[in-house]
Amino acid sequence: MRVALDQVGHRFTTQNWLFRHLTYSFDEGTTTAVTGPSGSGKSTLLAIIAGSLAPTEGQVNRTAAGRVRWVFQNPLGVPRRSAIDHVVLPYLAQGTSRKTARCRALDTLELFDLLGVADRLFADLSGGEAQRLMLARAVASTPDLLLVDEPTAQLDRHAAETVASVLSATAVSGAAVIVATHDPLARQACGSIVDLSDHAG
Numbered sequence: 001m002r003v004a005l006d007q008v009g010h011r012f013t014t015q016n017w018l019f020r021h022l023t024y025s026f027d028e029g030t031t032t033a034v035t036g037p038s039g040s041g042k043s044t045l046l047a048i049i050a051g052s053l054a055p056t057e058g059q060v061n062r063t064a065a066g067r068v069r070w071v072f073q074n075p076l077g078v079p080r081r082s083a084i085d086h087v088v089l090p091y092l093a094q095g096t097s098r099k100t101a102r103c104r105a106l107d108t109l110e111l112f113d114l115l116g117v118a119d120r121l122f123a124d125l126s127g128g129e130a131q132r133l134m135l136a137r138a139v140a141s142t143p144d145l146l147l148v149d150e151p152t153a154q155l156d157r158h159a160a161e162t163v164a165s166v167l168s169a170t171a172v173s174g175a176a177v178i179v180a181t182h183d184p185l186a187r188q189a190c191g192s193i194v195d196l197s198d199h200a201g
């Protein structure tokens with residue numbers, strides 16, 4: 001899915017403009033980092049790209065309807081469900097048998113270095129594990145547009161590298177991947193950068 005922004009700007013009612021005059025095309029098969037200081041509007045921009053928030057000014061054009069997955073800044077899982085259940089579900093939703101779904105879920109968990117915690121309850125995962133699991137779940141649903149908010153905030157260098165490489169692989173399979181991040185490592189792994197500091201209102 002391609003999402004094109006034309007002169008997009010946003011402000012919340014009484015506040016100053018967060019950003020203005022943002023013209024950019026997020027294309028299929030690309031990874032883009034959205035950067036800028038805390039409070040500059042990165043999460044807000046993801047909401048606009050996802051279509052859940054209308055910008056104050058400008059146009060958002062999407063090429064086609066498709067699967068949009070949004071991985072939030074704070075991981076939201078189901079506390080009493082095991083890690084693997086979270087990843088089995090999207091495969092079941094695609095119509096695969098329970099057995100195949102479980103095999104694929106194990107493969108996906110391995111990609112994110114989560115095999116060791118497959119049977120652990122979500123509530124018992126560490127912050128970084130929970131965050132990687134939410135990414136694994138999103139990737140398992142083969143999205144056309146994948147929006148990821150601060151994927152590496154709670155990760156060490158090794159885990160951050162794992163996440164960065166899986167995000168690139170997801171783009172290679174045809175998704176437009178957009179990552180809001182402060183992390184230089186995640187930024188480097190993206191093909192291009194939108195810096196909100198360049199678009200301050």
Ligand SMILES: Nc1ncnc2c1ncn2[C@@H]1O[C@H](COP(=O)(O)OP(=O)(O)OP(=O)(O)O)[C@@H](O)[C@H]1O
Binds near residue numbers: 045
């Ligand atoms: N619904 C809302 N109503 C009013 N103000 C809001 C709303 N949502 C966000 N804001 C404000 O808009 C600004 C931008 O928020 P946003 O979450 O997009 O920043 P961010 O760049 O993602 O920051 P961080 O790096 O801390 O995640 C903040 O000052 C925030 O308090």
Ligand SMILES: [Mg+2]
Binds near residue numbers: 073149180
């Ligand atoms: Mg944010």
